[in-house]
Amino acid sequence: MPSSHVHDPLALAVVSSHSTSEGVVSYLRCDCGAWEVRTAHMVAVTRPRGDVRRG
Numbered sequence: 001m002p003s004s005h006v007h008d009p010l011a012l013a014v015v016s017s018h019s020t021s022e023g024v025v026s027y028l029r030c031d032c033g034a035w036e037v038r039t040a041h042m043v044a045v046t047r048p049r050g051d052v053r054r055g
């Protein structure tokens with residue numbers, strides 16, 4: 001898998017989403033196996049290897 005892989009927002013599948021006290025939290029999964037967690041305040045991407053990048 002190329003390290004420059006960019007997760008295609010259109011290819012991400014929403015696995016689940018629910019409302020919390022801080023807003024809606026959505027869990028999405030990419031074909032590459034990475035998970036993306038979106039909240040009202042941040043987006044966190046979890047790679048299959050386990051490292052998390054916030055941005």
Ligand SMILES: [Zn+2]
Binds near residue numbers: 006008032
């Ligand atoms: Zn990906």
